[in-house]
Amino acid sequence: MNPILPLMQREWLQHRFAWALLALVPLGLALLALSFAQVGVGVDVDGDTITEVTDARMAPVFALGSMAAGSGLLFVILWVASLIIISGLARRDHGDRSVEFWMSLPVGHGTSLAVPLLVHLILVPAAALLIGLAGGWLLSAVLVGRVMGIAEWFTLPWGALLGAALAVAARLLAGLVLATLWIAPLVLLLILANAWFRRWGLVLLVVGIGIGGWVMDRAFGQPIVTDLVRDLLVNAGRALAGASGGGMVIGKDSEPDLVLGQVPGWAWQDFVAALRQLASPLLAGGLLFAAGCFALLVDWRRRGASAAA
Amino acid sequence: MSTDQALVQAQHLSVRYGARRAVDDISFTLPKGRVVGLLGHNGAGKTTLMKALVGLVKAEGQLSVLGRDPLRERVALLNEACYIPDVAILPRWIRVADLIRLMGGLHPRFSAERSRELLRRTSVDLTDKVGKLSKGMMVQAHLALIAAIDARLMILDEPTLGLDVLSRKAFYEMLIDEWCDGERSVVISTHQVEEIEALLSDVLMLNEGKLVLSISLEDMDRRFVALSHDAAVADEMAAAHPLLRYRVAGGSAALFDGAPPEHVQALGRRVRPSLVDLFVALTRKPELDRTQF
Amino acid sequence: MQTWDDRQPIYQQLADLLAAQLLDGDPPEGEAMPSVRVLAGRHLLNPLTVNRALQALGDEGLLENRRGIGLFVAQGARERLKAAERERFLQQEWPRLRERLRRLDIGAEQLDWEGTR
Numbered sequence: 091m092n093p094i095l096p097l098m099q100r101e102w103l104q105h106r107f108a109w110a111l112l113a114l115v116p117l118g119l120a121l122l123a124l125s126f127a128q129v130g131v132g133v134d135v136d137g138d139t140i141t142e143v144t145d146a147r148m149a150p151v152f153a154l155g156s157m158a159a160g161s162g163l164l165f166v167i168l169w170v171a172s173l174i175i176i177s178g179l180a181r182r183d184h185g186d187r188s189v190e191f192w193m194s195l196p197v198g199h200g201t202s203l204a205v206p207l208l209v210h211l212i213l214v215p216a217a218a219l220l221i222g223l224a225g226g227w228l229l230s231a232v233l234v235g236r237v238m239g240i241a242e243w244f245t246l247p248w249g250a251l252l253g254a255a256l257a258v259a260a261r262l263l264a265g266l267v268l269a270t271l272w273i274a275p276l277v278l279l280l281i282l283a284n285a286w287f288r289r290w291g292l293v294l295l296v297v298g299i300g301i302g303g304w305v306m307d308r309a310f311g312q313p314i315v316t317d318l319v320r321d322l323l324v325n326a327g328r329a330l331a332g333a334s335g336g337g338m339v340i341g342k343d344s345e346p347d348l349v350l351g352q353v354p355g356w357a358w359q360d361f362v363a364a365l366r367q368l369a370s371p372l373l374a375g376g377l378l379f380a381a382g383c384f385a386l387l388v389d390w391r392r393r394g395a396s397a398a399a
Numbered sequence: 400m401s402t403d404q405a406l407v408q409a410q411h412l413s414v415r416y417g418a419r420r421a422v423d424d425i426s427f428t429l430p431k432g433r434v435v436g437l438l439g440h441n442g443a444g445k446t447t448l449m450k451a452l453v454g455l456v457k458a459e460g461q462l463s464v465l466g467r468d469p470l471r472e473r474v475a476l477l478n479e480a481c482y483i484p485d486v487a488i489l490p491r492w493i494r495v496a497d498l499i500r501l502m503g504g505l506h507p508r509f510s511a512e513r514s515r516e517l518l519r520r521t522s523v524d525l526t527d528k529v530g531k532l533s534k535g536m537m538v539q540a541h542l543a544l545i546a547a548i549d550a551r552l553m554i555l556d557e558p559t560l561g562l563d564v565l566s567r568k569a570f571y572e573m574l575i576d577e578w579c580d581g582e583r584s585v586v587i588s589t590h591q592v593e594e595i596e597a598l599l600s601d602v603l604m605l606n607e608g609k610l611v612l613s614i615s616l617e618d619m620d621r622r623f624v625a626l627s628h629d630a631a632v633a634d635e636m637a638a639a640h641p642l643l644r645y646r647v648a649g650g651s652a653a654l655f656d657g658a659p660p661e662h663v664q665a666l667g668r669r670v671r672p673s674l675v676d677l678f679v680a681l682t683r684k685p686e687l688d689r690t691q692f
Numbered sequence: 693m694q695t696w697d698d699r700q701p702i703y704q705q706l707a708d709l710l711a712a713q714l715l716d717g718d719p720p721e722g723e724a725m726p727s728v729r730v731l732a733g734r735h736l737l738n739p740l741t742v743n744r745a746l747q748a749l750g751d752e753g754l755l756e757n758r759r760g761i762g763l764f765v766a767q768g769a770r771e772r773l774k775a776a777e778r779e780r781f782l783q784q785e786w787p788r789l790r791e792r793l794r795r796l797d798i799g800a801e802q803l804d805w806e807g808t809r
Binding site: 432433434568571572575576579581597598599600616617620625627647670671672673 | 696697698700701729735737738739740741
């Protein structure tokens with residue numbers, strides 16, 4: 091009997107209302123804001139004048155921007171929320187002692203820990219990204235409609251637009267997986283710290299890394315600790331987007347259609363660059379470290395985490 | 400008895416928490432088709448022993464449950480055995496109907512249909528949220544879940560705690576109707592010794608981690624002798640070194656392990672030693688350190 | 693819940709209870725006894741205990757085991773039970789009752805033999 095789907099179902103049952111709230115409220119607020127506020131997009135052209143843009147040619151930019159904003163907003167919100175949820179993974183269910191119930195079921199310790207990690211670190215942010223994209227698409231109708239008139243929205247080059255949007259979404263989704271690999275050691279260390287030290291886990295971790303880093307830097311001249319952490323985070327960011335180092339160059343007079351058409355290509359190349367960056371001893375070490383933390387977590391649970399109050 | 404008959408075999412089983420031995424050198428065998436009462440004061444080691452049986456704590460010595468090593472084959476074991484650590488620890492945020500669905504997906508021997516059927520006999524509704532249930536209703540819901548598991552070995556830690564008389568009676572009826580089929584064995588720890596005595600076929604008595612008695616109720620009747628007597632012969636009774644002297648309706652009684660001398664037996668009338676009396680007799684003087692008889 | 697007293701082992705008390713019911717014709721001779729499971733559920737006893745009680749009744753010749761079908765009330769069981777009860781009354785209860793009547797100075801002619809049936 092495969093417990094993976096039921097375990098995923100458990101996460102859904104437990105968090106669906108929170109997720110729905112975090113996803114729909116921002117979209118709803120954005121919708122209200124766009125519908126009733128004074129909407130205009132200004133562009134700073136010469137440094138001291140803001141000219142309001144109503145040029146219909148900017149419509150695709152607005153649409154894409156709206157989808158990107160929706161997508162990005164929900165992604166960040168739910169990703170942060172997921173990190174908060176997942177940091178307490180080891181000790182959740184301890185409050186009402188229901189952990190003893192879960193441990194009396196025929197599910198391996200490793201599986202019980204791995205499935206929530208998958209759901210919260212990858213599935214939820216991914217879903218948020220896509221829902222944000224869809225939401226942003228709806229919002230783009232309101233935005234474009236109010237600034238340029240709804241007719242403009244319908245005549246947008248949807249083929250190229252959606253192609254670009256989906257390409258970026260795909261890049262971000264793939265980037266999410268890669269970024270998760272990069273930050274895995276940090277996340278698992280945090281979960282482990284919270285397992286051992288309860289709510290002091292994060293504090294101790296930050297202090298520990300801070301002191302450790304300072305000591306290594308000043309006393310030994312080896313800023314290795316802070317460098318490690320910084321490098322991991324930076325690489326994660328690049329894995330998410332921008333691995334190729336630069337954005338696209340958009341000329342002031344270039345045709346939106348053409349520009350849109352180039353986005354998928356750029357996204358693909360960025361992804362390939364991110365893949366190449368995986369071949370790094372830093373990542374290998376980080377994953378090993380993360381695996382070690384995971385093994386310690388499994389052992390902690392097996393040893394009778396239920397014995398601890 | 401033959402080893403393939405035994406559902407549980409423990410040899411020199413010990414569980415240590417640091418320096419303290421919660422379970423101290425215990426050996427016993429549990430055949431199929433039994434209802435075993437696990438008796439002991441708080442802290443005697445009952446819960447620890449149960450956890451050891453399902454691989455939730457590390458144990459020294461030999462232990463085989465349903466032919467498996469609980470620590471190494473925990474998941475495989477839990478597919479065929481059912482362990483209820485506490486009947487009041489269901490997740491509070493979940494609705495009963497969803498819990499039934501999850502159990503169906505996580506436990507191969509759980510019948511969602513049977514569970515819903517049993518739930519209908521209680522005052523708990525499928526749409527209720529567990530956290531909103533009163534303690535008694537939560538226990539009823541949990542028992543309805545447990546009863547729908549078709550396991551070969553059921554291990555229950557104080558299943559009737561917090562239940563009123565009617566609910567306890569319903570639980571005992573369910574125990575007999577559903578679980579006493581001659582193949583399945585049930586291990587129950589409880590404080591309601593008097594109530595449950597009639598349902599048990601065997602008893603394991605723990606005191607300070609040690610096994611002070613491991614016996615079937617049938618053998619218990621034969622081995623222990625309780626003599627009810629008048630106050631006049633109290634001194635002679637005491638001189639025969641009974642395990643325990645206590646009051647009964649209308650007089651006093653003395654409890655002996657094995658038959659006392661003939662002349663002592665003639666002083667009183669033989670009565671049935673209740674499990675409660677035996678429990679008091681064997682667990683009230685921990686320093687006597689009686690190992691398995 | 694039924695409480696069992698401390699006089700005899702529980703299985704013996706159950707056997708006595710069932711015998712008293714047999715005396716009242718429940719179940720009648722030649723009929724099947726309720727199954728072990730039913731009896732266990734009715735009296736909230738472990739089935740092994742019920743088995744011992746039925747075994748005891750069988751040993752006294754009150755029940756017979758029909759292979760493959762189950763336990764049945766033996767022919768003549770009621771008579772045998774009545775005879776045993778009669779014996780016990782005459783040997784134990786009657787002397788006590790007689791002593792009591794003597795102490796209270798009640799003669800045979802003062803007792804209401806017919807009574808209301």
